[in-house]
Amino acid sequence: MIQVKYFGIIAEAAKRDSEDIGEENVTLSKILSDLSSRHNLGEYNFQIAVNRKIVSNYSDQKLSNGDEIAFLPPFSGG
Amino acid sequence: MNRYIRQITLPQVGLSGQQKLIKSKVLVIGAGGLGCAVLPYLAAAGIGKIGIIDGDRIEESNLHRQVLYSSEQLGYFKAKEAANSIIRNNPEVDILVFEEYLTPKNAPSIFKEFDLIIDATDNLFIRYVINDTCVELGKPFVYGSIHQFQGQVSVFNYQDGPSYRDIFPQENQSAPNCAEAGVLGTTVGLIGMLQANEAIKIILEIGDVLSGKLLIYDLLRNSQQVFEFGKVPKNKKTNISPSFEMIIAEEAVLKEGILLDVREMDELPEIQSENLLQIPLSILAQKQEDLDKEKEYLIFCQSGVRSLKAAQYLSEKGFQKLKLIRGGAKDLIQVTKNEKSIS
Numbered sequence: 001m002i003q004v005k006y007f008g009i010i011a012e013a014a015k016r017d018s019e020d021i022g023e024e025n026v027t028l029s030k031i032l033s034d035l036s037s038r039h040n041l042g043e044y045n046f047q048i049a050v051n052r053k054i055v056s057n058y059s060d061q062k063l064s065n066g067d068e069i070a071f072l073p074p075f076s077g078g
Numbered sequence: 079m080n081r082y083i084r085q086i087t088l089p090q091v092g093l094s095g096q097q098k099l100i101k102s103k104v105l106v107i108g109a110g111g112l113g114c115a116v117l118p119y120l121a122a123a124g125i126g127k128i129g130i131i132d133g134d135r136i137e138e139s140n141l142h143r144q145v146l147y148s149s150e151q152l153g154y155f156k157a158k159e160a161a162n163s164i165i166r167n168n169p170e171v172d173i174l175v176f177e178e179y180l181t182p183k184n185a186p187s188i189f190k191e192f193d194l195i196i197d198a199t200d201n202l203f204i205r206y207v208i209n210d211t212c213v214e215l216g217k218p219f220v221y222g223s224i225h226q227f228q229g230q231v232s233v234f235n236y237q238d239g240p241s242y243r244d245i246f247p248q249e250n251q252s253a254p255n256c257a258e259a260g261v262l263g264t265t266v267g268l269i270g271m272l273q274a275n276e277a278i279k280i281i282l283e284i285g286d287v288l289s290g291k292l293l294i295y296d297l298l299r300n301s302q303q304v305f306e307f308g309k310v311p312k313n314k315k316t317n318i319s320p321s322f323e324m325i326i327a328e329e330a331v332l333k334e335g336i337l338l339d340v341r342e343m344d345e346l347p348e349i350q351s352e353n354l355l356q357i358p359l360s361i362l363a364q365k366q367e368d369l370d371k372e373k374e375y376l377i378f379c380q381s382g383v384r385s386l387k388a389a390q391y392l393s394e395k396g397f398q399k400l401k402l403i404r405g406g407a408k409d410l411i412q413v414t415k416n417e418k419s420i421s
Contacts, residue, residue: 007225007228007294008226009225009254009259045246047245047246047307049307052303052304052305052306053306054305054306056308070303072245074202074205074230074245074246075224075225075228075229076201076223076225076381077111077223077225077254077261077266078111078112078198078199078222078223078224078255
C-alpha cells in the first residue's frame with residue numbers, strides 16, 4: 001500500500017486530500033503519470049515528496065509498501 | 079529595557095539576545111493578511127529597524143483578515159497605516175515606509191538596508207524577484223503563503239541553504255491568491271505568526287530554523303507536516319531573472335500602449351478596452367508577426383506568471399517597449415469598470 005497526499009490546489013483538482021493505492025514495486029514516475037492523468041493534474045505546478053523528502057530527480061525511483069507520496073504545489077495567498 | 083523584561087527572562091534570549099533584536103533590521107514585503115500578523119509582533123519584540131513595503135491601499139474586503147486597519151482607514155496606504163499602528167505599541171522602533179510595490183528595479187536598493195527579508199506577499203512573480211534578489215545579496219528570507227485553510231512556511235537562502243527555486247524552479251505556472259481562492263483571517267494570522275517566530279529565532283540564533291524544510295500547516299485538520307529538501311545543482315535550474323518594468327492597472331489604462339492579454343480566450347474576467355489585443359501565450363510564437371516592435375505593449379494575464387513569460391519571449395525577439403501590469407486582469411477589470419461608469 002502506498003499513501004498519496006494532495007495539498008492546496010492539487011487536492012481541489014484531485015477532489016481528495018489523500019488516497020491509498022495498492023500497487024507495489026512500481027517506479028515513482030509510473031505512479032505519477034497514472035495519478036496525473038487520472039486526476040487531470042497535467043496543467044499544475046507541483047513538487048513531489050517521498051516519505052517527507054522532496055525529490056528533484058525521480059526518473060527511476062522505486063516505491064515500496066508503506067511509502068508516502070505528497071503532491072506539493074506552490075501557494076500564493078497572503 | 080523594562081518593556082522587554084518578560085522575554086529577556088527567557089534563558090534563550092537574555093540581555094544579549096535583546097541587543098541582537100534591537101540591532102536587527104527586518105524588511106516586511108506586503109502589509110496584507112500575513113504582514114498584519116508579522117508586523118506587530120516584530121515591533122513589540124523590539125526589532126530595531128522595520129521596513130514595510132506595499133503599494134496597496136486599504137479596501138473593505140481586506141478588513142476581515144488585515145486586523146491592523148479599521149473601517150475609517152479605507153483608501154489609505156497600508157504601509158503607512160501599518161506603521162502608525164505598530165509604532166503605538168513600540169515607539170522605540172525605527173520604521174521605514176515604502177508606499178510602492180516591490181519591483182525587480184527597486185528591490186536591490188531597498189534590500190541592502192536590511193539583514194532579513196520577510197515575504198508576506200500574495201504574488202508568485204514577486205516571490206521570484208524576492209528570491210533572486212536575496213540570493214544575489216546573500217540575505218535570508220522567511221517565506222509564508224496560504225491556500226484556503228493550508229499554509230506553507232519556510233526559510234530560504236539561510237546560511238547558504240536552499241532557495242525557493244530549489245523547490246519550485248518553474249515560473250511558467252500560476253497559483254491562485256486570496257482574492258481568487260478565499261481565506262479566513264485566522265489562517266493568514268497563524269501563518270504570519272509562524273513567519274515572525276522564524277524571524278525572531280534567526281536573529282536570536284536559537285532553535286531549529288525551517289531552512290531546507292517546508293512546513294505545511296492544515297488549519298482544518300490541525301495537522302502539520304514538514305518536508306525536507308536540498309539544493310538543486312545550478313546547471314539543472316532554469317534561472318530567469320525578470321527585469322521588466324511593472325505598472326499598476328490605473329496607470330496602464332491611461333497610457334497609449336496596447337494592453338496585451340496573454341490569457342486563453344475564454345478566461346474571466348473579460349477585459350474590454352479599445353486598446354486591447356488578446357493573444358494567448360500558447361500561440362504567441364505564431365502570432366508574433368502581428369505585433370509591431372515600435373509600439374509599447376502592456377502585458378497582463380491572471381497571476382503575472384504568463385505575462386512574464388510573454389515578455390521574456392517578446393524581449394528575445396527584439397521587442398523593447400514592454401511593461402507588465404501588476405494585479406493583471408483582476409485589477410484591470412476594476413479600472414475599466416470605473417471608466418465605463420464615468421463615461
